[in-house]
Amino acid sequence: MIQHDVELKKFDLHTNDVIKRDFYKDRIVEACPTCGSTWHIKYGFYNGIQRYKCKVCDKTFSRATNSLWSYSKKNTRIWMEFTELMTENKTLKFCAEKLNISIGTAFYWRHKILKALSIDSIPDNLSGVVHVGKVIIKENFKGCRDPEIIAASTPRENIWVIGARGQEDTMFIKPIFKYQWDKVAFNEKVYTKIEKNSYIAAYGDSNINAIAMRHNKNKSIKVDKEYRIKYIWPNLKKWLSIFHGVASKYLQRYLSFFIIMNLDKAIDYMDLIYDRLFEGNRFIKTDEIRIRSSLF
Ligand SMILES: [Zn+2]
Numbered sequence: 001m002i003q004h005d006v007e008l009k010k011f012d013l014h015t016n017d018v019i020k021r022d023f024y025k026d027r028i029v030e031a032c033p034t035c036g037s038t039w040h041i042k043y044g045f046y047n048g049i050q051r052y053k054c055k056v057c058d059k060t061f062s063r064a065t066n067s068l069w070s071y072s073k074k075n076t077r078i079w080m081e082f083t084e085l086m087t088e089n090k091t092l093k094f095c096a097e098k099l100n101i102s103i104g105t106a107f108y109w110r111h112k113i114l115k116a117l118s119i120d121s122i123p124d125n126l127s128g129v130v131h132v133g134k135v136i137i138k139e140n141f142k143g144c145r146d147p148e149i150i151a152a153s154t155p156r157e158n159i160w161v162i163g164a165r166g167q168e169d170t171m172f173i174k175p176i177f178k179y180q181w182d183k184v185a186f187n188e189k190v191y192t193k194i195e196k197n198s199y200i201a202a203y204g205d206s207n208i209n210a211i212a213m214r215h216n217k218n219k220s221i222k223v224d225k226e227y228r229i230k231y232i233w234p235n236l237k238k239w240l241s242i243f244h245g246v247a248s249k250y251l252q253r254y255l256s257f258f259i260i261m262n263l264d265k266a267i268d269y270m271d272l273i274y275d276r277l278f279e280g281n282r283f284i285k286t287d288e289i290r291i292r293s294s295l296f
Pocket of ligand 1: 055059
């Protein structure tokens with residue numbers, strides 16, 4: 001008699017393996033994650049994923065080593081659903097309830113994904129007509145349990161977030177300095193990214209406006225408004241409110257996600273997973289995912 005798999009657990013596990021295998025089939029492993037040697041041999045398969053053995057240190061590794069999923073015991077399908085819900089801006093509580101995972105797991109996953117997204121979402125160069133604006137955000141110590149840090153940081157300082165967009169289908173949004181306008185920091189971290197023969201369109205800040213005037217050699221041309229920069233403040237405020245406030249030390253990660261969700265190219269969650277999280281040979285080490293508080 002055929003034993004019925006009532007809860008379809010086997011089916012689910014099988015699907016999980018197939019999805020995982022599909023994700024890793026094109027991933028190329030160049031060097032041993034332990035010693036960095038490129039001398040390795042194929043060493044069979046585990047759950048359909050190619051394994052290798054390093055000829056220098058004898059350690060084995062696979063196409064899944066150090067990837068986002070390699071240490072996740074949860075079902076791959078839940079991971080994908082989580083990513084989908086995240087792109088729909090659902091709250092952690094909603095995700096946890098819907099996917100039957102703990103809030104802690106949901107929080108950890110969200111940061112894994114945000115960390116992966118922050119690797120390359122910011123353009124190195126801005127060219128053409130470059131629209132530049134700013135948002136001032138108050139420091140936020142959400143999640144910080146050290147009363148001394150909180151006490152030493154009152155009143156909360158202003159963080160200047162600069163947003164810029166050139167002709168590329170991507171955006172620059174970064175926290176650049178604290179307190180007051182800081183021309184040196186602006187020049188070093190933003191102005192150096194703007195190409196010499198570009199035209200700067202400034203929005204809503206006299207300091208940025210002065211820099212634009214000098215850059216444009218006092219010439220003024222009529223350009224179409226870039227609404228993503230013009231309305232960066234209300235848009236970003238709305239965006240951050242979805243997460244019920246964001247701790248300043250995580251701000252850059254959320255900004256990267258904001259950039260991706262604001263591109264012209266429509267991105268659905270599958271694109272997000274394929275293009276951003278599992279692209280080619282990229283290794284994301286789990287210890288890199290751990291919290292770094294250096295924002296500036
Ligand atoms: Zn090795």
